[in-house]
Amino acid sequence: xxxxxxxxxxxxxxxxxxxxxxxxxxxxxxxxxxxxxxxxxxxxxxxxxxxxxxxxxxxxxxxxxxxxxxxxxxxxxxxxxxxxxxxxxxxxxxxxxxxxxxxxxxxxxxxxxxxxxxxxxxxxxxxxxxxxxxxxxxxxxxxxxxxxxxxxxxxxxxxxxxxxxxxxxxxxxxxxxxxxxxxxxxxxxxxxxxxxxxxxxxxxxxxxxxxxxxxxxxxxxxxxxxxxxxxxxxxxxxxxxxxxxxxxxxxxxxxxxxxxxxxxxxxxxxxxxxxxxxxxxxxxxxxxxxxxxxxxxxxxxxxxxxxxxxxxxxxxxxxxxxxxxxxxxxxxxxxxxxxxxxxxxxxxxxxxxxxxxxxxxxxxxxxxxxxxxxxxxxxxxxxxxxxxxx
Amino acid sequence: xxxxxxxxxxxxxxxxxxxxxxxxxxxxxxxxxxxxxxxxxxxxxxxxxxxxxxxxxxxxxxxxxxxxxxxxxxxxxxxxxxxxxxxxxxxxxxxxxxxxxxxxxxxxxxxxxxxxxxxxxxxxxxxxxxxxxxxxxxxxxxxxxxxxxxxxxxxxxxxxxxxxxxxxxxxxxxxxxxxxxxxxxxxxxxxxxxxxxxxxxxxxxxxxxxxxxxxxxxxxxxxxxxxxxxxxxxxxxxxxxxxxxxxxxxxxxxxxxxxxxxxxxxxxxxxxxxxxxxxxxxxxxxxxxxxxxxxxxxxxxxxxxxxxxxxxx
Numbered sequence: 166x167x168x169x170x171x172x173x174x175x176x177x178x179x180x181x182x183x184x185x186x187x188x189x190x191x192x193x194x195x196x197x198x199x200x201x202x203x204x205x206x207x208x209x210x211x212x213x214x215x216x217x218x219x220x221x222x223x224x225x226x227x228x229x230x231x232x233x234x235x236x237x238x239x240x241x242x243x244x245x246x247x248x249x250x251x252x253x254x255x256x257x258x259x260x261x262x263x264x265x266x267x268x269x270x271x272x273x274x275x276x277x278x279x280x281x282x283x284x285x286x287x288x289x290x291x292x293x294x295x296x297x298x299x300x301x302x303x304x305x306x307x308x309x310x311x312x313x314x315x316x317x318x319x320x321x322x323x324x325x326x327x328x329x330x331x332x333x334x335x336x337x338x339x340x341x342x343x344x345x346x347x348x349x350x351x352x353x354x355x356x357x358x359x360x361x362x363x364x365x366x367x368x369x370x371x372x373x374x375x376x377x378x379x380x381x382x383x384x385x386x387x388x389x390x391x392x393x394x395x396x397x398x399x400x401x402x403x404x405x406x407x408x409x410x411x412x413x414x415x416x417x418x419x420x421x422x423x424x425x426x427x428x429x430x431x432x433x434x435x436x437x438x439x440x441x442x443x444x445x446x447x448x449x450x451x452x453x454x455x456x457x458x459x460x461x462x463x464x465x466x467x468x469x470x471x472x473x474x475x476x477x478x479x480x481x482x483x484x485x486x487x488x489x490x491x492x493x494x495x496x497x498x499x500x501x502x503x504x505x506x507x508x509x510x511x512x513x514x515x516x517x518x519x520x521x522x523x524x525x526x527x528x529x530x531x532x533x534x535x536x537x538x539x540x541x542x543x544x545x546x547x548x549x550x551x552x553x554x555x
Numbered sequence: 556x557x558x559x560x561x562x563x564x565x566x567x568x569x570x571x572x573x574x575x576x577x578x579x580x581x582x583x584x585x586x587x588x589x590x591x592x593x594x595x596x597x598x599x600x601x602x603x604x605x606x607x608x609x610x611x612x613x614x615x616x617x618x619x620x621x622x623x624x625x626x627x628x629x630x631x632x633x634x635x636x637x638x639x640x641x642x643x644x645x646x647x648x649x650x651x652x653x654x655x656x657x658x659x660x661x662x663x664x665x666x667x668x669x670x671x672x673x674x675x676x677x678x679x680x681x682x683x684x685x686x687x688x689x690x691x692x693x694x695x696x697x698x699x700x701x702x703x704x705x706x707x708x709x710x711x712x713x714x715x716x717x718x719x720x721x722x723x724x725x726x727x728x729x730x731x732x733x734x735x736x737x738x739x740x741x742x743x744x745x746x747x748x749x750x751x752x753x754x755x756x757x758x759x760x761x762x763x764x765x766x767x768x769x770x771x772x773x774x775x776x777x778x779x780x781x782x783x784x785x786x787x788x789x790x791x792x793x794x795x796x797x798x799x800x801x802x803x804x805x806x807x808x809x810x811x812x813x814x815x816x817x818x819x820x821x822x823x824x825x826x827x828x829x830x831x832x833x834x835x836x837x838x839x840x841x842x843x844x845x846x847x848x849x850x851x852x853x854x855x856x857x858x859x860x861x862x863x864x865x866x867x868x
Contacts, residue, residue, distance in 0.1 A: 329597075350631050371631045371670060425593055426625075426664040429560030434664045455557060457664065510561060510625070510665060511572060511592050 173546060175201040176219055178209060178288065179229035180237060185526055186229065192539030206231045209288075210240040216288060220295035225546060227301045228288065230523035231281070232360065235266040242273060245280030271356070271364055271381070271392040274417045278358035282308050301542070302522055303498035310496070310522040313357055313420040323495040325488060326516045328507075331421040333357070337408035340421060344370065349423050353457075353518075354411055357418035363394050364414055367424055367457035368407065377401040378457050383410055398456040424457065425516050428508045430468045430476065436518070437473070437506045439486065440525050440538050441493035443545035446486040446504075447532030448525075477512040485515045492520050501525045501542050557865045558692075559662050561588070566620045566655040566688050566709075575608045582617035582652070588660060590624025602626035603642045610649050620655040620688075625665045632695050635672035640679060647682040654685060659692035659713075666693075668866050669715035669745040673697035677724075680704045694739075694746055697721055702728035711737035711770070715866045716746030719753045726756045733763045737770035737797070740780070742867050747775065751783040758787035770797035770824075773866050777828075781807030790816035796823050799846070800865035803828040808838050818842060829853055829862045 175193070179186045181203055190200055208214050220226060231237050243261050255276050256264065264272075285304035292298070310316050317327050331347055334340045334354075344352060350371055356364035366379040378400055382393045392413060401407050411419075427434040433453040440448040451468035474482045489504045496502055503524010508515045525538040532541055562570055565586040573579070573587045589605050602623065609615055628634045636658060643656070656679065661671055671693030677700035680686065687708045691697065694714025699721050707730050712721060717740045725736075736757070741747040756762050757769065769789060771780050777798055790796065796817065798807070808830040811817045822844040829851050830838065839845045853860040 348628075350628060369630060369667075369670070372633050374632065374670070376667070376670075426662070429558075429662055429664070431560075432557065433559040434662065435559075453559075455559075509593050510662065511590070514592075514594060 217294040222296040224298040241280040245276035269393040301500040306498035329423040351424035439489040579614035586620035588622035630666035632672035637674035644682040655688035709735035716741035739773040760788040768795040774801040777801030777803040778807035785814040794821040802862035
């Protein structure tokens with residue numbers, strides 16, 4: 166492409182100053198593409214900007230993660246108050262106004278999802294009047310990817326191997342009954358609409374023994390107990406404590422699935438994050454963890470992809486990448502997608518346990534052509550434009 | 556909960572997963588692992604069923620080393636190894652060349668060590684008089700009675716918490732050829748009841764005249780063990796002392812360094828420890844081979860310090 170300056174009008178809805186935006190900007194500068202035009206979530210949520218006016222003919226819209234910004238989180242929660250939702254923690258507008266930033270606190274995940282879905286629908290409606298443009302990851306796909314049971318069902322329908330799901334449960338007692346019925350002794354309990362590492366409990370029971378590993382902490386406050394995501398994996402063996410935690414999470418909606426054992430590498434269990442970009446599975450990272458939650462970015466460290474490939478053998482590794490590509494195909498409205506894969510002991514088989522609409526934040530991980538995820542996305546736009554607005 | 560990977564090698568042989576479709580291709584050169592993985596378990600397969608197929612192979616009679624990996628629902632400690640032990644005992648005639656058994660090559664992702672349901676493994680030693688090496692993982696339900704075995708050279712018991720009764724059984728055994736004794740003592744939270752006193756007969760050198768390696772591993776309060784072992788008569792006999800995977804601090808390391816007996820060993824292994832950087836450097840200058848890798852800092856929570864042994868939280 167020497168001598169040819171690619172023209173790309175990328176409009177990004179994002180939190181200004183976020184790391185994701187900085188990495189994207191670097192990649193675009195590296196490709197000689199004009200810097201993206203940024204629509205800040207904060208301003209957009211205030212109604213200060215209309216996408217119909219921002220998007221031009223041929224623009225490409227990228228909807229980024231709204232995370233890591235408390236004001237944006239508060240505004241999304243406020244949007245969620247407009248929805249009728251049964252049960253779960255809810256924060257009224259007044260309460261929201263008084264809310265102060267509190268690191269790690271899990272704030273009404275059901276309400277947040279309702280608000281985020283509403284925001285996505287607003288974006289979708291807002292751009293119907295815009296000139297013809299394209300979208301990298303569309304709103305419906307993002308909404309589905311943030312809803313774990315729906316996403317899993319969609320993947321299973323597409324013939325993609327996923328851990329067995331045990332359905333929604335209303336609380337700890339129901340969880341135990343469900344596990345007995347299904348003859349499953351070990352499960353992951355995840356917030357139905359949480360981000361990948363938020364509010365996860367690995368729970369196991371055998372006869373009268375119960376045990377849980379979790380990063381969630383229950384902290385007593387004047388207005389009742391609060392949940393926090395912490396940086397530490399704790400082991401709980403007191404059943405009452407476990408029951409209380411699971412009851413609290415279940416009130417906000419949880420997804421329960423079988424805890425499929427993961428294979429080990431370098432003495433530790435691991436999973437693989439693969440980023441699928443425009444149908445290619447070129448970026449992979451091996452995440453080693455001491456505990457059952459290898460997908461935590463917190464204390465995991467990276468393992469060697471070549472070592473893993475060697476252990477698995479090329480056919481099993483290729484089959485894993487093929488499954489990831491099929492996850493990508495299952496979401497034709499997504500140009501890029503993070504796919505979390507557990508390799509089973511024995512290294513032959515694998516299951517998909519998460520797919521993430523904003524799963525391309527893998528700084529320093531390069532594909533076989535030496536490109537980071539953002540560069541690969543930008544170049545893929547030049548080759549095959551993202552799906553045009555239907 | 557740190558054992559995240561299956562063994563790649565057992566008794567000097569590469570471990571190969573037994574696949575009934577491939578059969579036993581190299582009975583002498585490989586150690587065969589039988590395991591019921593997630594898929595097989597979901598499909599209702601059992602370890603005893605897999606073992607039955609293994610025994611049908613004409614090469615089974617020549618197999619020298621076997622690894623028993625996870626069995627069906629291995630995380631359920633109610634599903635003990637008893638049927639597997641029973642099946643192995645009943646197959647002793649077929650498995651005529653078997654010299655080495657690893658019972659429970661199970662990672663923490665498959666079952667936490669203290670959730671593996673073990674059983675009374677004593678009958679294996681009567682059924683296999685030519686057995687030379689036995690390794691078992693998981694202390695829950697584990698029973699090892701008083702053994703009389705002329706050929707056993709290596710005995711290893713990996714637990715998250717070792718029951719004193721198992722140690723008493725082993726210490727009252729007659730094992731005239733035992734060279735390698737490895738005990739993972741573990742943590743009281745996971746069922747450890749063994750104390751330094753229970754180990755007295757080993758430390759005083761009353762048992763196992765041919766011992767070359769003594770491992771007291773994965774031990775909570777490793778300083779007390781280090782103090783008890785530092786000047787013990789057994790050190791005049793063994794070549795390798797292994798106190799790895801525990802919570803050893805400067806106190807235990809200093810006790811070891813202060814002992815002339817330790818300085819006459821071939822090797823001291825304390826890897827996975829909590830000694831200070833200075834003491835770690837010093838102990839590596841003992842003049843013998845020292846593995847002091849995997850130095851950890853204690854975790855601090857609300858002014859309390861915590862030191863984790865390898866198989867614990």
